[in-house]
Amino acid sequence: GVMEAGNRGAFESGGKSIGLNIVLPHEQEPNPYITPELCFQFHYFALRKMHFLMRSIALVCFPGGFGTLDELFEALTLIQTGKCRRRPIYLFGRDFWDKLINLEHLVETGMISPNDVHLVHFVETAEEAWAAIVAEYDLDGSQCDEGGGEFAVDV
Template identity: 50%
Template sequence: MSSRFDNFEEKREEKIRKAFKERDWNEIKSADSWAIFKVIAEFVEGFEKLSKIGPCVSVFGSARTPSDNPHYIMAEEISAKLVRHGYGVITGGGPGIMEAANKGASSENGKSVGLCIKLPFEAKGNIYIDPDKMIMFDYFFVRKVMFTKYSQGFVVLPGGFGTLDELFEAFTLIQTIKIGRFPIVLVGKAFWEGLIDWIKNTLLEKYNYISREDLNLFYLVDDATEAVKVIDDFYSKYLLTPNY
């Protein structure tokens, strides 16, 4: 029996072979036209389902975090507090930190949104998402538009490549003024301090690839109360409005 890793490698090799396969114009036109309609359909469903959810905060973090991990417990606590303070919660809809955040929101009868992505190893949302607020995406880029368009803040717990992708997407869009300025809260000083040191010492001081003001794009906290306070304090000065 082949392992899950072997199956992934087969899929990766299949995509590489497909990329080099010669196709005639009719094949290209047909495939691209179908992809365009699929992308449009995902945008339409996302806009329809999320346009009326009200102020929400997205919570990001690893799908691999077990339920007895302190980060899982922290995500659940933060989300429950967010709901008590008047926010809904949006996650990527999967297990781990995402499940914890949806669980915390659901425990307080708050809005619990799941923007799920179809993956070979993760094909359904967690059980704590509101049934009418779960959306399944094929395309990462459409999903990321929904996160930034309908979130009034990001709370980012420890995670892997996907979490970092979402974090730096938010940094870039705010830095280039493509979306409104909203608070980005990094939770877990021990986890994030190495990355922050690299941003300061390498990106800024050594290479001057960012501005010193860019260091103000995020907040670093270590507990649930402080994380929610950052969101509250930020919006005590601003009206809650969509980012696009």
């Protein structure tokens, strides 16, 4: 899947990657591309989500099922309510997300404020997402700050 592809890309380029896995009876084992000392197993979804939100500087969501939606909406709710620091949220594949989530309807019915639609950004390619992250944090796009540095600190 997408997570394994990300871990594999980091592995093949000599980088490190983290794996925040959930223990489920019907799911596969952690993929072999995760840096061994950065492979964590969680028993509870809430703790897993807390850890990835604590460490992330952005959230990138690909089309997915209930787990993806759970993680996306938890992050949106925490950012919207100020319970965690803001970070950009990138949704890959606008066609998928527009069919699934009608943000304008949520605004029109008063369920979210008009500014809440700006919590998400749509992207179509990895290059577009990376360029947006580089611009968001004024990074040198040719380098990566290992571990997120100052950007990954929750305040």
